Amino acid sequence: MEKITLLCFGVARDITGAGNVSLHLRPRPSVADVRQQLIADYPAFGELVSFAIARNEEYADPDEVVENGDVLAIIPPVSGG
Amino acid sequence: MEKITLLCFGVARDITGAGNVSLHLRPRPSVADVRQQLIADYPAFGELVSFAIARNEEYADPDEVVENGDVLAIIPPVSGG
């Protein structure tokens, strides 16, 4: 098992109660695996309109593989402008 | 015959050499008559891309009748903005 840390913003910070959250996953998980584990650990994420995962400051596709050292973030529905 | 005076702006002032121009027409001419007389007296108006006649500060239709006391103006192609 590997510890994966994600940055939390907006409603994600409210849900996890902190600026980042750690999940335990097999090594080199896909982005889809990370999403799934996040919802398993924090079911409230399943109640959002949607959310994305960013990898190294870009929107990540579900089948991308998370490498050691990647910076991950939870991106709840944006509302700038 | 009646004297009809038109205000001149932009290139119209250059053509007539003054801020207004007088034409001699039968009483109660149509706007089309005014246009025609203007081109007869100042053929250079026929060389413009187009021009309109305003009656009482509004664009006039060719078949409108010019009444005593109306304020007429020659409106060369506009170029504001």
Add this chain to the structure above:
Amino acid sequence: MTDIKLSDQKLSIDAAYASVHDPACGGIVLFIGTIRNHNKGKTVTHLDFESYAPMAIKEMTRIAEKAKSEHKLQAVTLHHRVGNLAIGDIAVIIAVSSHHRKAAFTGCEQVIDELKEHVPIWKKEFLEDGSYWVNARP
């Protein structure tokens, strides 16, 4: 609200913005037309704007009111400069506020399009080797 002005003084973007700003409206679109340093490959040195003022004000008001009602805008401001203008000077400012930003964009564009077509204002361009009334001759 519509705010129409024909002025021989410098136009202010802040004043145009303030005139349409409304705490109930989230979206404001501005169009700012400035004097370009060239036209059709020739270098422009400065410009002169002349207007048939009372009719220009009437047409500007009509165009602003029409856009306001057609696109359900909150406020439309239309300020046009006249007189002698230098390169870079602002010739026209259109400001539109709306509850819906799409309507603000469409309304603002309609106002500048119709202004350029109908408002009796004439621009004389001064080039290095002469001057001419824009759009007048083929």
Add this chain to the structure above:
Amino acid sequence: MTDIKLSDQKLSIDAAYASVHDPACGGIVLFIGTIRNHNKGKTVTHLDFESYAPMAIKEMTRIAEKAKSEHKLQAVTLHHRVGNLAIGDIAVIIAVSSHHRKAAFTGCEQVIDELKEHVPIWKKEFLEDGSYWVNARP
């Protein structure tokens, strides 16, 4: 040129205008997004904007560059405010200059549309009786 800024200081319309102003371009379009005093029938007292700053800057840059190349714009400026904002404050300014005004309108509208869809900035609205993250929940 593109000019991207994420700032916790008041945004300046004049600065945004100046950043795209170019004597070769006659047309400038600005979009200004301000804080509304109501949303869905509720009275808003103030707002908090949070961002994932490095990613927000990347997305803003990508969106501005894309609009610039797709619509052949001369310059695109995109300034967004973060932190605590009051009613009437400016949240975002987009300024676009172009040789063709139609492209300036289309490009400016595209930038605000894409910003609202993609840029990682989150708005928390404070009402008289509570607060919530806008768009987060159904």
